[in-house]
Amino acid sequence: SQTIHQWPATLVQPVGSPLSLECTVEGTSNPNLYWYRQAAGRGLQLLFYSVGIGQISSEVPQNLSASRPQDRQFILSSKKLLLSDSGFYLCAWSIVAGEKNIQYFGAGTRLSVL
């Protein structure tokens, strides 16, 4: 069966520090991968998606970047964190063909920028 792992679960970082959040998927090949941010009362905002290794699309301009160095690895990064980067970050994957666009989510990372 397929599983998705996100780490760390919680992170407290000072303003101006770098960020690296990692997400890996097991049990499937060539998945579509997604990074979302969830802020209180604002639902889920899609940040990045990837349809293959090295292929990254950004949905909104921001202080963050994403990379996909391996088929089942998706990394969210920042060189210098801002206070506004605080939130709950969720990684998700979907099968490229079939299953009607169902996305499967990781447990999330709670990021607090102080």
Add this chain to the structure above:
Amino acid sequence: AQSVTQLGSHVSVSEGALVLLRCNYSSSVPPYLFWYVQYPNQGLQLLLKYTSAATLVKGINGFEAEFKKSETSFHLTKPSAHMSDAAEYFCAVSFPGGYQKVTFGIGTKLQVIP
């Protein structure tokens, strides 16, 4: 462009009462529709999905939703609320093709009162 509107960011029901969470969608093509549930500090879990088969869809934990094209609605219901149903619920819309972008509503927090 596709969108979803969830009416009511907070809903309170008594234990044993009917749960009704409202979702209306906008889509220029026949949509796929989803309900996800999120427990505190966890990722999103798929409750149920509509993908152009039966209009009444049954999901996990006793929830069901009915696709009504004429009303562009996909409301989530459960006949009798349990304390364990307290969570945040997200309605989402997608459509066939493309890279499988899924658009989420802002979420409805369900409180169950004993």
